[in-house]
Amino acid sequence: MWRPALSKTPTEIVTAERAGLLLARLRTQGPLVHCLTNTVAANFTANALLAIGASPAMVDNTEEAQAFARAAGAVLVNLGTLTPQTAAAMRLAVKGAREAGRPWVLDPVAVGALDYRTRLAADLVSEAPTAIRGNASEILSLAGETAQAGRGVDSAASSADAVEAARSLAHATGAVVGVTGERDYVSDGARLVALANGHPLMPRVTALGCALSAIVAAFLAIADEPAEATAAALLTVGVAGEMAADGARGPASFATALVDTLYTMTAEDLEKRGHIEPCPHAARSTLRSTS
């Protein structure tokens, strides 16, 4: 009897219950997350990490990045306000993370729109990131589909348009790929999950995606399974966004409530509100990859 290879079966990546367990573990362990991120996102990212229970440290000079990455629970590399100096530090941090076997996350901000960072991102993708988190334009660009490159830091495409790109990028690189937007998708190259939480105010808060990538790193630091950790992080932030919208009067009070919610939300909130969807693309893609 023929059956597809188990690794290609679209089994469940995450459940709300498992996400809740990981959130609890994150709060207990308080992992050190080494962030090389942009100047717009640094403060908000650190506050989001502190709120959820992690211990952030922003160290992005070439003198310290490698040694610090070796000691961290996970490393975040975010290309937002790249300079030649921080690019060099990023390469060293990735080297340190790999030497010490630490998970690391790539956030390819605005890749595709600008050559310099697109080349750096290609180099970094070859350094085995544990996870890649981007918007649709960024993931399409990394997957080699340059037609829909973003405009600046915002995506010109919807996340649904990048589902196949996310899967193929994950398959080609071995990284878990998360593409966020109106719906979020996570793939490990074989499996795929869609997460349908979130709120329209989220893209009106700068650096929310950057903070999300840092939270992916925090979950990776305490989890055994990268795809589950990545999906749990996206689910947690999506649910927090929904909860934070109650009573928000605009994007700034929403951002305040979001960080507060990361601090106060419970596993029960994830179970009650989390929308984890069987992904319609999954079956199609499995057929394609086994045909």
Place this chain on the structure above:
Amino acid sequence: MWRPALSKTPTEIVTAERAGLLLARLRTQGPLVHCLTNTVAANFTANALLAIGASPAMVDNTEEAQAFARAAGAVLVNLGTLTPQTAAAMRLAVKGAREAGRPWVLDPVAVGALDYRTRLAADLVSEAPTAIRGNASEILSLAGETAQAGRGVDSAASSADAVEAARSLAHATGAVVGVTGERDYVSDGARLVALANGHPLMPRVTALGCALSAIVAAFLAIADEPAEATAAALLTVGVAGEMAADGARGPASFATALVDTLYTMTAEDLEKRGHIEPCPHAARSTLRSTS
């Protein structure tokens, strides 16, 4: 019969109604605003731009600044936390903006107080900024009146003291000049308008002036007439400041409310609250320049 040259007539620069139309257009078009700004202001500026409906992108490395400026709707150059590296990127961004015919705004933070940035600002002023937005000390310094140079980033003079400097700077450079303070003034060298909104908490929020300059860039990106766009931006933020003060408990809750208000305010708010004043200096100056 003698009459003054039309270009010197102090006709209206902006009306509340026109400002409301531009605000609506800004929200519809969502212009990409390329910001080279300081590390204190980056996050708040991006959030203010997102709230008002623009799409901010902070790209300040020498590898990308020129190409990115060519593709942006408008460019902001803010000298706040200048380094030799960002200064080089600023020059390239201005070059890109000029090549592509994009409007660009100069925010000459602390010019006059420090030689290095004063020299850079003089160079940049010669590169035909579309608008210059500063406090009284900064505008006095750029206009060559060095006696009242500021102390650090705060102005030692009142905006009313810099009205003539604003006009002469505008006349000499061709830039629209906005000088902000207790009252805001905008001049294109011939015309002058005073805007009398705002709130005393505004100078207690860091980077509010920097964000204001970015919002000027956003209005320039979608407007036909730079003086009108600059005045509309200042009017919008002044009215938002007044509205945000209701219920604020101090400068931080005020800043949150201000960003929320930029997101929610309407053309009606501008019409109901906007104080656009016939400027007493206008007649005097017109007489002087035609005498």
Place this chain on the structure above:
Amino acid sequence: MWRPALSKTPTEIVTAERAGLLLARLRTQGPLVHCLTNTVAANFTANALLAIGASPAMVDNTEEAQAFARAAGAVLVNLGTLTPQTAAAMRLAVKGAREAGRPWVLDPVAVGALDYRTRLAADLVSEAPTAIRGNASEILSLAGETAQAGRGVDSAASSADAVEAARSLAHATGAVVGVTGERDYVSDGARLVALANGHPLMPRVTALGCALSAIVAAFLAIADEPAEATAAALLTVGVAGEMAADGARGPASFATALVDTLYTMTAEDLEKRGHIEPCPHAARSTLRSTS
């Protein structure tokens, strides 16, 4: 009759009444505080300084740092997101401060955990800082007790563990040393005071310690006696933290309320809520140092 040398007597460093007087003076004088700080802390630090009544300016390039420090009321050097460029600017700022006789504060972020900044901090400590403010791990490291080095930017030790290190560091360097944590301690090498205000949400707000060091600089700029100024600054922020916790829904609304409180709090709040404790370590240490 034997009695300890007067300079070693643990006499009072600060009273709530004196702290209130200094707070009032700070608001009246509005000292210019020149900050060379990290990219995570810059915005929050500037807002905290503005709220309490100071005038912040972040200038950390090598072209301007020395001249600007000479003109400032006080200088803050914070090693958070150090680069070789900002390190050079820090050395120049310290030079400028010393030339002009300005007080300066060292915030040795993550010293002990990373060699590069540990060496720089050692150099800077030899440049006669007026005050040093750090967490327990940082102060232990600076005092030469390397066993309990921190993990990233968070302390692995409690502030009570670093009381003797704070005193010995103050004694060895001539700087006032403040070590903050569950309790805060200030020593000038002879005297010691414990401050027992604050709130558990404070370590969940990024850059709160960094902003606190900047507020120490602001108090130093307007005070005659560095130990009193340092303790008054720590007392003020600790009391503000307690007040801000009322009604906070998590760390972000707490941070907003804290900045609002720095703006609105009164000398009466300090007198009503300030917990200044006779320090149990004082007697023991005096005996030790006179034995």
